[in-house]
C-alpha cells in the first residue's frame with residue numbers, strides 16, 4: 001500500500017536519508033527502529049508531506065504522492081502522531097479526542113468507549129489536557145488517531161517518556177486495534193525489544209541508511225544491526 005522508493009533527504013551537510021527503500025502492505029505492522037538521529041522522524045515527515053524529499057518517490061496504492069499536499073494525504077487515510085503530542089491544552093481530554101472532524105464522522109460511541117478504556121483514559125475524560133502528563137497526552141493522540149479510522153497509521157515514538165510497562169501496554173493496545181481493524185502501521189520506536197512481538201517486520205535505520213529489513217526474529221542475527229544499534233544504546 002505504501003511504497004518508498006530511493007528516498008533521499010539532506011539538511012545542509014547532514015545526510016538524513018540516503019536512498020531509503022521501504023514498503024508497508026495493507027494490514028502490515030512495520031516498526032522503524034534505530035538510534036537517535038538515524039532519520040526516522042524525517043522519513044515520517046516525508047510520507048505525510050511535511051517535508052519534501054530531495055529525491056525518490058512516495059507511492060500510496062501505486063499513486064505517487066509527491067505533488068499531493070499534506071492535508072490531502074490525510075484524506076487518503078494517512079494519519080500520524082507526533083513525538084511530542086500536540087493538543088488543545090485548554091480543552092478536555094474528551095474534546096481533544098473528538099477534535100478531528102474525521103473522528104466525528106467515523107467513530108461510533110462504542111469505538112470511543114472501547115479505545116478510551118483500553119488506553120486508561122476513562123477517568124480523565126473531563127480533565128484539561130494541560131493538567132496531564134506526557135504519557136496521557138500520548139494516549140490521547142493514539143486514541144484520536146485510531147478513531148480517525150486510518151488506512152495507514154504513522155506513529156512517531158508513541159511510547160516516548162513511558163516506563164517499560166506503560167509502553168508495553170500501549171503497544172499492545174495499538175496492536176490489538178490494528179489486528180481488529182486491519183490498517184497498516186509504521187511505528188517508530190528506539191527499543192526494538194518492545195516491538196519485536198507485535199511487528200510483522202522491523203526496519204533498522206542507521207545514519208540515514210536502512211541496514212536491515214525483515215522479520216523480527218532475524219534482526220538480532222544481523223551483525224551490522226548489533227554493532228550499529230546495540231553498540232550505542234542498551
Ligand SMILES: Nc1ncnc2c1ncn2[C@@H]1O[C@H](COP(=O)(O)OP(=O)(O)OP(=O)(O)O)[C@@H](O)[C@H]1O
Pocket residue numbers: 011014015016034035036037038039040041042043
Ligand atoms: N529540520 C532540520 N534541519 C536540520 N537538520 C535536521 C532537521 N531535521 C532533522 N535533521 C537532522 O537529520 C538527522 C535525522 O534526524 P531525525 O529527527 O529524522 O532522526 P530520528 O531518527 O527521528 O532521531 P530521534 O530518535 O532522536 O527522534 C539528524 O542528524 C538531525 O539532526
